[in-house]
Amino acid sequence: MQAERKDKKKAAMKTVAVRMANSTQGREPALLFAARQAEEVLPDAEVHPLPFAPDWLLGLSTWRRQVLPVLDAAKLYGFDAAAGRHLYLVLRTAAPAAEGGRRLLRCLLKIPSQISARELPAQCAASSAAENGLDPALIKGVFAHENGLLIVPDLLPALCPAA
Amino acid sequence: MKNICIVQGGRFLLGISEQDILGRMLWDEAAPLLRQDGSAVVQLGALLAQQPGGIPLPDAVCLELRGFFLIVDQIVANGVELINPPGPLPPACPRLAARLCPQVTIWGDTPVLLLKSTQILPVAEELGKGIGIVTIPEPEKESAAVLEPEAAVPCDCPADATAEEEPPEEFFAEMAVPDESAETEELPSAAEEECLAFVDANEPSTAPAEADSCASCSADEPETPAVTDSKSKEEEKFASEHPPSSEQQKKDAAAIDEETFQKVMVWTVACFKRCKPGEKLRLGVEQLPPELAAMVWQKGLSKNIIQYLIDQIVLRCQESAGRRGKHAG
Numbered sequence: 001m002q003a004e005r006k007d008k009k010k011a012a013m014k015t016v017a018v019r020m021a022n023s024t025q026g027r028e029p030a031l032l033f034a035a036r037q038a039e040e041v042l043p044d045a046e047v048h049p050l051p052f053a054p055d056w057l058l059g060l061s062t063w064r065r066q067v068l069p070v071l072d073a074a075k076l077y078g079f080d081a082a083a084g085r086h087l088y089l090v091l092r093t094a095a096p097a098a099e100g101g102r103r104l105l106r107c108l109l110k111i112p113s114q115i116s117a118r119e120l121p122a123q124c125a126a127s128s129a130a131e132n133g134l135d136p137a138l139i140k141g142v143f144a145h146e147n148g149l150l151i152v153p154d155l156l157p158a159l160c161p162a163a
Numbered sequence: 164m165k166n167i168c169i170v171q172g173g174r175f176l177l178g179i180s181e182q183d184i185l186g187r188m189l190w191d192e193a194a195p196l197l198r199q200d201g202s203a204v205v206q207l208g209a210l211l212a213q214q215p216g217g218i219p220l221p222d223a224v225c226l227e228l229r230g231f232f233l234i235v236d237q238i239v240a241n242g243v244e245l246i247n248p249p250g251p252l253p254p255a256c257p258r259l260a261a262r263l264c265p266q267v268t269i270w271g272d273t274p275v276l277l278l279k280s281t282q283i284l285p286v287a288e289e290l291g292k293g294i295g296i297v298t299i300p301e302p303e304k305e306s307a308a309v310l311e312p313e314a315a316v317p318c319d320c321p322a323d324a325t326a327e328e329e330p331p332e333e334f335f336a337e338m339a340v341p342d343e344s345a346e347t348e349e350l351p352s353a354a355e356e357e358c359l360a361f362v363d364a365n366e367p368s369t370a371p372a373e374a375d376s377c378a379s380c381s382a383d384e385p386e387t388p389a390v391t392d393s394k395s396k397e398e399e400k401f402a403s404e405h406p407p408s409s410e411q412q413k414k415d416a417a418a419i420d421e422e423t424f425q426k427v428m429v430w431t432v433a434c435f436k437r438c439k440p441g442e443k444l445r446l447g448v449e450q451l452p453p454e455l456a457a458m459v460w461q462k463g464l465s466k467n468i469i470q471y472l473i474d475q476i477v478l479r480c481q482e483s484a485g486r487r488g489k490h491a492g
Contacts, residue, residue: 046272046273048175048176048273048274049174049175050175050256050257050260050276051175051211051212051257051259051260051263051264051276052211052213052257052258052259052260053256053257053260054257057255057256057257060253060256060267060274060276061274062269062272062273062274065247065269067250067252067253067267067269067274068253069253069255069256071255095254105253105254105255107253107255158255159253159254159255160254160255161254161255162254
C-alpha cells in the first residue's frame with residue numbers, strides 16, 4: 001500500500017522539460033509541464049494565420065479534428081527565438097466553465113527541439129518570476145536548482161484571457 | 164450556414180455563407196461600376212492585415228454582400244458543404260477576430276474561419292484610418308504599347324502571366340465570327356475555323372449535343388466555309404500530335420462558357436506575346452494561373468478540353484504571327 005502511494009507520488013512528479021534558448025542570470029531556463037498535461041509531441045504542424053493576433057499567437061491548426069490555437073513559447077514567455085528545428089507540443093489545461101465546473105482547453109506550443117521527460121530535482125529552491133525577468137501573470141512558479149532554472153508556466157491567461 | 168464559399172484574403176482563408184453573396188465579378192469589371200455606385204468597398208486582405216485598402220489586382224474578385232462590396236484575392240472553392248459542424252473560435256483568439264469570425268470549421272484538414280459578413284463594416288469602422296477601405300482609382304488611359312503585338316518578351320514563366328494584357332486587336336477580329344459586311348482577303352484556315360467553332364459553341368442557340376455540327380452554326384455566314392469540308396496540314400499535324408479524338412474534344416468544347424473561353428484566350432495570348440519570336444511555345448493546363456485553374460476546376464471542365472482550347476489559340480497566334488512576318492517581308 002505504501003509502495004503504491006510512493007509510485008503515485010513519483011508519477012505525479014513526472015514532468016516534461018523544454019530547454020529555452022537564452023540564459024537568465026547565468027542559468028539555463030527550461031519550461032516545465034506536468035507529464036499528464038502534455039498529450040503529444042508533433043514534429044511539424046500546419047499553422048494557418050489568424051487575423052489581429054499578437055505575435056506569440058501564430059495561428060490555428062487542426063489536431064484530431066479539433067481546431068487549436070498555436071502559441072510560440074519563446075515569444076510568449078520572452079525568450080530568444082531558438083535556431084534550428086522546432087517541435088509542437090500539444091498541451092491541455094483546465095479552465096473554469098461558464099456554467100460552472102471545468103472544461104479542458106488545448107493548444108499547440110511551438111518549442112525548441114530540446115525536450116526531455118524528467119523528474120523534479122530534489123534540491124531546488126523557489127524563486128520569483130519578476131526576479132528572473134519573467135512576466136508573473138504568465139508564470140505559476142520558478143524553481144532554481146544547481147543546473148538551471150525551472151519555469152512552470154500558467155497557460156490559462158494565454159488560452160483564455162477572459163478567465 | 165449550409166454552403167460556404169471559401170475565399171482567400173491576403174494570408175487568410177475564410178468562409179462566407181453562399182446566402183450572403185448576392186453577386187460576384189472580377190475586380191477589373193467591377194471597378195468602373197463601383198466608381199459610379201458609391202457603395203463601400205472593403206478589401207478583405209487589407210482589413211485582416213490592418214492596412215489601408217490598396218488597389219486590388221485585376222484578377223481579384225469583387226463579392227456583392229448586403230450593403231457593400233468585398234474584394235477577395237481569390238475564390239478557393241465554391242459551394243462547400245459543411246461536413247464538420249462549425250464550432251466557436253478558441254478563446255485564445257483576439258477579440259476582433261472573434262467578432263469578425265465567431266465560428267470556425269474544418270475543411271479537409273484546414274481550419275476555416277467563418278466570416279460574419281454583417282461585422283465587416285463595423286470592424287473596419289472600429290479600426291478606422293481607412294483600414295481595409297478601398298478607394299477606387301480613376302481609369303487610366305490605355306497605352307497603345309499594351310496592344311502592340313510585336314512587344315514580345317522571353318516566356319519563362321507562363322503561370323505568372325496575368326489577364327492584364329489584352330490580346331492584339333487583330334486577334335480578336337480573327338477570333339470573332341465575321342459579320343456580313345466584313346470583307347476577308349483570304350479564306351480562314353481550318354485552324355481558324357476551329358477557333359470560330361469555340362465562339363459559336365458559346366452562342367445560346369448552340370446546344371452542347373449539337374457541337375458536332377458546331378462549325379455549321381457559322382455556315383449561315385457567307386464567308387465562312389464549313390470546317391468539316393477539308394482539313395489543313397496544320398490541323399492534321401495537330402491531330403496526329405494529340406491522339407484523343409479531336410472531334411470528341413470539339414464536342415466537349417461546347418461546354419466551355421464564354422467567360423472561361425475569354426480568360427483562357429487572354430492568358431494564352433499574353434503568354435504567346437511573352438515568347439521570343441520563332442520560339443516554339445508549349446503551354447499546358449498545369450501552367451494556368453491558380454485563379455484561372457480554380458475556375459476551370461470549379462466549372463468541372465476537363466483538362467483535355469482546356470488543353471485543346473489552349474493549343475488551338477496558340478496555333479492561331481502562330482499563324483497570325485507568320486502572316487504578319489510574310490506581309491512585313
